[in-house]
Amino acid sequence: MTGTEQAQGDRGGSAYIDTSKPHPARMYDWWLGGKDNYPVDEEMGRQLVAMDPRIPAVARANRAFMQRATRWLATTAGIRQFLDIGTGIPTEPNLHQIAQGVAPDTRVVYCDNDPIVLAHAEALLRSTPEGATEYIQGDARDPATILAEARKTLDFTRPVALSLVALLHFVPDEDGAYDVVRELVSALAPGSHLMLSHGTGEFTPDRARSAGDLYKARSIDLALRDRAEVVRFFDGLTLVPPGVTVADEWHPELGERTPPVGDGPLPIFGGVARKEQGRP
Template sequence: MSSDDVTRDLDLQPEKPHSARFWNYLLGGKDNFAADQELGERMKRDWPEAVDIARASRAFLGRTVRHLAAERGIRQFLDIGSGLPTADNTHEVAQRAAPDARIVYVDHDPIVLVHARALLTSAREGATDFIDGDLNDPRTILTRAARTLDLDRPVALMLLSVIGHVPDASDAARLVRTYMDLLAPGSCLVLCTTISTPRADAANETYAASGTDPYITSTAEQMAAFADGLTIPPPGLAPINRWFPEGATGPDIEQWGYVAYKAAARQ
């Protein structure tokens, strides 16, 4: 059965905006409906930084994955809340630097699943898989990811613009800690999310009022708590455009993040 056949059998709720399709629209993609486009245009008007955040997040993904694969020797990536495939996805960046890299994508939206299975193909030396899973169920996700990843070896946990879907910050911190506790020594956390400011919070109220799942901003203190027990090297917790920029960074954006490391096993 082709991806088009599967798509026809799904209830995509085109009349209701969806976070993955909305994000796709901000990035200039075509996998979205009129409701997603309408919300995108409203957000562009009320909070133009939304487009900058979407683009900066993709650039941050590219720089962090390239750094981890090429310079830190990371060969396994678990990308949760991956959204609709675009250009330079995690496996493409990782496998350009390390063809034997293994990547597992996780999302729970059926349209994302259909597109991912059709488009996310691996280099011959490595492996790419996509699983239908919920961020809030780490043990199930890791059990299924173990079909592709060796969880006795370091894994990069990618949580890019997704942790805000956990409404309570303390719950979010416990959730991230559970993932990192279950991953091997030497693993790392790549995280970014929207920092709480009056303009960002107002924009997220507009976003939630559209009927899509709300996204909760985080304070700097809450973001630091997500990496409790891990080491965040320079540039530390900061706007993601400051993270090892490749050229001029422009003004700081309201999307902050870091790469944080779990201590390696003692020899």
């Protein structure tokens, strides 16, 4: 498919999908074996895999981290509200399916700025009768608008789990990545949690630089950060053990773990942290 196609969302809106340029969410879908991508996404996806054959495993590890962290938040932390920003193309099990599988009354708000996610929003809105799911179109760089819309479904006087999974490595420092997280977390009640995963170039800097050049040539921002820079996103919060670690090493006992691929750790970090009483 080429040119520009129109995606009709079940919310009654419409948006235009530019299929002449690759999109990170659609490349991610291709790496996971999905079908909601276009030749331009596959082309760049293959180029990146040629640079690092482990990239599909990184995508799977990220999904597995999201599932384990969501399960921990719904069980151990007792969270019943989730705000997932940077949702991506739906891939089962989705976050709400995991959380509502633990507690059917869980309420989930999804947010993404990619029109193709809007086109598939129906899959994200199949809530249990006791709970709720909602989808809003929004950009992570505009947290005030996201929070205003999310408040229509979520009660911000009670704990919320904020999910920023595989999102922030597409938000460079000059776009205020740390300020965005700080503003979002400041709106959360004590007892809330931040769930975050983030790609890194710390282990293979040469590959990371090559990938960054390819993204830049396609006009896509890429900000692969080292562990210390990822930890900084959790400033003011209490990290849940084992802290910020390679995603596959975060509570592997809670679910699926990606089999070892190649030498060295997969280049993606994950972590979960709690907002304590008295923290801004």
